[in-house]
Amino acid sequence: MVEEKDIKHLEEKAKQIRRLIIEMLAKAGSGHPGGSLSATDLITALYFSVLKHNSKDPKWPDRDRFHMSKGHCCPLWYAVLAESGYFSVDELWTLRQLGSILQGHPDRRTPGIDVASGSLGQGLSVSLGMSLAAKLDKKDYRVYCLLGDGEIQEGNVWEAAMACAHFKSDNICAILDYNGFQIDGKVCEVMNLEPVAAKWKAFGWHTMEIDGHNMKEILSAFDEAKKVKGKPSIIIAHTVKGKGVTFMENVCDFHGRAPTKDEAEKALKELE
Amino acid sequence: MAEMLYQRDVYGKALVELGKKNKDIVVFDADLSGSTRTSFFAKEFPERFFNFGVAEQNMMAAATGLASCGKTVFVSTFAIFAAGRAWDQVRNSVAYSGYNVKIVATHAGISVGPDGASHQALEDIALMQAIPKMNIIVPCDGPQTREAVIACIDIKGAFYIRLGRPKVPTVENKGKFEFGKAQVITKGDDVTIIACGIMVNEALAAAENLAKNGIKVRVINVHTIRPLDNDTILKAACETRGIVICEEHTVIGGLASSVQEVVAENNPVKVLCLGIKNRFGQSGSPSELLKEYNLTSFDIEEAVKKVIS
Numbered sequence: 001m002v003e004e005k006d007i008k009h010l011e012e013k014a015k016q017i018r019r020l021i022i023e024m025l026a027k028a029g030s031g032h033p034g035g036s037l038s039a040t041d042l043i044t045a046l047y048f049s050v051l052k053h054n055s056k057d058p059k060w061p062d063r064d065r066f067h068m069s070k071g072h073c074c075p076l077w078y079a080v081l082a083e084s085g086y087f088s089v090d091e092l093w094t095l096r097q098l099g100s101i102l103q104g105h106p107d108r109r110t111p112g113i114d115v116a117s118g119s120l121g122q123g124l125s126v127s128l129g130m131s132l133a134a135k136l137d138k139k140d141y142r143v144y145c146l147l148g149d150g151e152i153q154e155g156n157v158w159e160a161a162m163a164c165a166h167f168k169s170d171n172i173c174a175i176l177d178y179n180g181f182q183i184d185g186k187v188c189e190v191m192n193l194e195p196v197a198a199k200w201k202a203f204g205w206h207t208m209e210i211d212g213h214n215m216k217e218i219l220s221a222f223d224e225a226k227k228v229k230g231k232p233s234i235i236i237a238h239t240v241k242g243k244g245v246t247f248m249e250n251v252c253d254f255h256g257r258a259p260t261k262d263e264a265e266k267a268l269k270e271l272e
Numbered sequence: 273m274a275e276m277l278y279q280r281d282v283y284g285k286a287l288v289e290l291g292k293k294n295k296d297i298v299v300f301d302a303d304l305s306g307s308t309r310t311s312f313f314a315k316e317f318p319e320r321f322f323n324f325g326v327a328e329q330n331m332m333a334a335a336t337g338l339a340s341c342g343k344t345v346f347v348s349t350f351a352i353f354a355a356g357r358a359w360d361q362v363r364n365s366v367a368y369s370g371y372n373v374k375i376v377a378t379h380a381g382i383s384v385g386p387d388g389a390s391h392q393a394l395e396d397i398a399l400m401q402a403i404p405k406m407n408i409i410v411p412c413d414g415p416q417t418r419e420a421v422i423a424c425i426d427i428k429g430a431f432y433i434r435l436g437r438p439k440v441p442t443v444e445n446k447g448k449f450e451f452g453k454a455q456v457i458t459k460g461d462d463v464t465i466i467a468c469g470i471m472v473n474e475a476l477a478a479a480e481n482l483a484k485n486g487i488k489v490r491v492i493n494v495h496t497i498r499p500l501d502n503d504t505i506l507k508a509a510c511e512t513r514g515i516v517i518c519e520e521h522t523v524i525g526g527l528a529s530s531v532q533e534v535v536a537e538n539n540p541v542k543v544l545c546l547g548i549k550n551r552f553g554q555s556g557s558p559s560e561l562l563k564e565y566n567l568t569s570f571d572i573e574e575a576v577k578k579v580i581s
């Protein structure tokens with residue numbers, strides 16, 4: 001059982017991660033806040049309560065893998081990696097600058113990142129490869145993969161979905177950040193995905209639906225996924241794009257626009 | 273008569289041989305394992321073989337994930353699908369992350385024959401060359417296929433190895449294979465012929481005929497397209513009166529483009545290119561198609577004469 005104080009701790013951590021995301025993006029002057037903020041609670045819970053990893057030994061062979069398939073949300077990834085101790089928090093202020101270890105989209109120069117992403121739709125396949133390695137080496141590490149709802153319009157995702165089920169990759173847990181928005185507007189208007197859960201179910205996945213901002217639900221979903229045998233799991237997390245900063249919430253513009261200095265100040269006040 | 277071998281047969285057997293020694297070798301295919309001959313490995317090591325079905329994009333990105341965990345992953349399908357259909361996955365997952373993913377693509381070039389244009393990869397080298405850090409080998413025959421497959425295991429990073437469909441004659445006296453080092457097969461100071469893949473054999477036939485007319489041709493097998501052996505190419509540019517380049521591929525972005533770049537930048541000499549020129553392929557037998565697309569030893573002879581005229 002998770003205790004109330006652990007939940008509180010994770011909620012505080014998530015707030016801190018959100019602050020770092022805002023500061024980082026404001027400093028960089030470009031990048032993607034909306035989808036970083038919507039997935040913050042999920043990935044904070046993952047890194048600080050679920051994932052088996054060691055920031056002092058990023059290549060530890062038995063570590064759980066995490067891959068951010070929706071690579072544009074790397075400010076979130078960089079923030080949790082820095083907070084976990086993979087590199088100094090000061091590095092965050094170099095985001096998107098020439099020579100930085102924190103590129104505009106993830107790649108291997110960042111400690112804690114194994115495979116590049118940024119071209120949407122490939123990450124579940126990458127995760128499948130990692131999961132096959134675990135099975136071949138008879139290791140029990142797990143593989144987590146963050147997907148965007150717009151992203152799963154890519155055909156490659158469904159090739160991977162089919163294959164994960166075919167290979168019975170029960171060490172895979174996908175996380176769908178179902179925030180309802182993509183670049184050009186609402187997902188249901190640009191290219192409707194519904195019924196989402198039924199699609200994953202039909203592809204042979206253990207499918208869970210949760211409130212992606214409720215730590216208790218998040219933790220229990222990760223827990224449930226660990227117990228599933230013979231098939232991969234997906235957590236369909238209903239989230240709010242831009243979550244935590246009122247003027248960014250459900251505002252399409254903040255998909256790929258960094259906050260100005262003033263906006264960042266206002267956002268940080270709300271995240272105090 | 274030279275020995276005739278399917279490069280794919282040699283590849284399949286080499287995989288089995290290597291798989292016995294190296295437990296970290298894993299093989300992927302996309303519903304073409306019978307044709308690519310990865311089926312040999314599948315039979316021997318079923319637990320280390322994965323068939324991805326007709327889903328090349330998934331296969332390429334999955335290979336990256338698997339290789340990131342320390343495996344050497346051989347990925348096979350037809351060249352048109354490996355380089356074409358899954359290009360973004362090859363660029364953004366395989367090459368950008370740079371793990372040990374070795375793409376061995378079969379059925380490349382016009383010599384695919386009757387299947388026609390949709391299956392004849394005439395631009396795969398160009399697609400792969402456009403990607404930074406992608407190592408590219410085009411073996412000229414069966415034995416060289418084995419050497420290339422063995423060599424790529426010991427070199428870190430992504431590879432594209434290009435094989436053909438038909439049986440090809442074994443090229444004699446080409447010396448030992450060294451990755452990144454072109455092979456000077458015949459000596460000659462009049463004209464240089466630079467070729468790769470099955471065109472090496474056509475080049476040698478042309479050189480033999482030309483010798484009868486007193487024209488001494490230097491035939492160079494550039495089996496490694498990247499990294500290109502600039503030294504051997506420039507030496508030939510200095511020592512002979514011109515260069516004829518032949519490849520079973522579009523003249524844009526493949527061997528011809530790369531050789532011309534090196535020559536133009538360092539020592540411009542007269543160059544003629546034999547390759548596919550702004551055309552799709554079509555059905556026919558391999559030999560008919562080589563004729564139709566001006567890729568026979570006769571065409572090479574004519575080009576050589578033109579260069580020295």
Ligand SMILES: Cc1ncc(C[n+]2csc(CCOP(=O)(O)OP(=O)(O)O)c2C)c(N)n1
Binds near residue numbers: 035118120121
């Ligand atoms: C293959 C590919 N096509 C297009 C893009 C450009 N792009 C970046 S983010 C994005 C929308 C993604 O929407 P979603 O997955 O819902 O992300 P989120 O809302 O969580 O930020 C697009 C189209 C891309 N990165 N990759």
